[in-house]
Amino acid sequence: MEGDPTGGEGPSEVSHPLVGHLAPDFTLVNQEGESITLSDLQGGPVLLVFTPCVFSPTCSDELQDILNSEKLRKLRAVRILVVSCDSKHVLKEWSELHHYQDDLLSDFWPHGEVARWYGIFNPHRGIAIRASFLIAPDGVVRWDVVHAPDDPRDVDDYVTAIREL
Numbered sequence: 001m002e003g004d005p006t007g008g009e010g011p012s013e014v015s016h017p018l019v020g021h022l023a024p025d026f027t028l029v030n031q032e033g034e035s036i037t038l039s040d041l042q043g044g045p046v047l048l049v050f051t052p053c054v055f056s057p058t059c060s061d062e063l064q065d066i067l068n069s070e071k072l073r074k075l076r077a078v079r080i081l082v083v084s085c086d087s088k089h090v091l092k093e094w095s096e097l098h099h100y101q102d103d104l105l106s107d108f109w110p111h112g113e114v115a116r117w118y119g120i121f122n123p124h125r126g127i128a129i130r131a132s133f134l135i136a137p138d139g140v141v142r143w144d145v146v147h148a149p150d151d152p153r154d155v156d157d158y159v160t161a162i163r164e165l
Helices: 057-068 070-074 088-098 113-117 155-164
Strands: 027-030 035-037 046-050 079-084 103-106 130-135 141-147
Touching (some): 057 079, 057 088, 130 155
Parallel strands (some): 046 079, 079 103
Antiparallel strands (some): 027 103, 046 130, 130 141
C-alpha cells in the first residue's frame, strides 16, 4: 500500500494485510438502489475503488479518469465497483451529472462498515481512505494501493495490475 492510511499528507510504510487473502464479502446498494454482493461476482476480476467523497475535486477527477480511460475500457472483463460513504442519493446525482455507468456503491449505513472491514475507514473524518483492491476471479485480493486524501491514483497502475493478474 502507498500513502498514509491515517489521512496524513506523506507516504508511510504500511503492510498489505488483505493481499493473498479472501476479500471481505459485502452487499451494498448502488446509485440505482440495486443490491450488489461481492461474492456474486466471483469468476471474473473485480477492481474495488474506495473514494472519500464523489463530489470532491480529487475524487471526481479520478472517477472521470476511470470513465474515460481507453486502456481500462479495453480490459472490461474487470468489474469496477466504486465504494463511498456517500448516500445512494448523492451517488445517483454524481452518476447522472457525469454519465457514469459503473456501479457506485454506498457504504453510508452502517456508516463506513465495509471500509472498516478493508481497514481503510478514517473515523476522524467519517470517510473511506483513498484505496483500491484488485480481487482475482477466485475472490482473493491480489493487489492493493492506498493514497493520501489529496493524492489521486493513476489509472495506468490499475491497468498494469489487471494485466499482471
